[in-house]
Amino acid sequence: xxxxxxxxxxxxxxxxxxxxxxxxxxxxxxxxxxxxxxxxxxxxxxxxxxxxxxxxxxxxxxxxxxxxxxxxxxxxxxxxxxxxxxxxxxxxxxxxxxxxxxxxxx
Numbered sequence: 001x002x003x004x005x006x007x008x009x010x011x012x013x014x015x016x017x018x019x020x021x022x023x024x025x026x027x028x029x030x031x032x033x034x035x036x037x038x039x040x041x042x043x044x045x046x047x048x049x050x051x052x053x054x055x056x057x058x059x060x061x062x063x064x065x066x067x068x069x070x071x072x073x074x075x076x077x078x079x080x081x082x083x084x085x086x087x088x089x090x091x092x093x094x095x096x097x098x099x100x101x102x103x104x105x106x
Contacts, residue, residue: 020058027070027071034074041073
């Protein structure tokens, strides 16, 4: 595996996959915490349940616009906290935000 990680193209693909997984897992956790089903999320977005299932299951491209739409209908905003490879990551938490929205750190 170390041999693959030395390949810059492979490392870039891994980093991309890690981010996609983190965003998807965060959205699923929010749905669970808020006790909102995929069907209810679909209704709030004006989309089909199949569309939402494909998004959260990795079968559809999860764009920044779609992430923003999902967070909006759930009443959340997001903060992005980049960190250098190999440095200690500051774990994000869900905390209250102005005007009845909540902030999620990714």
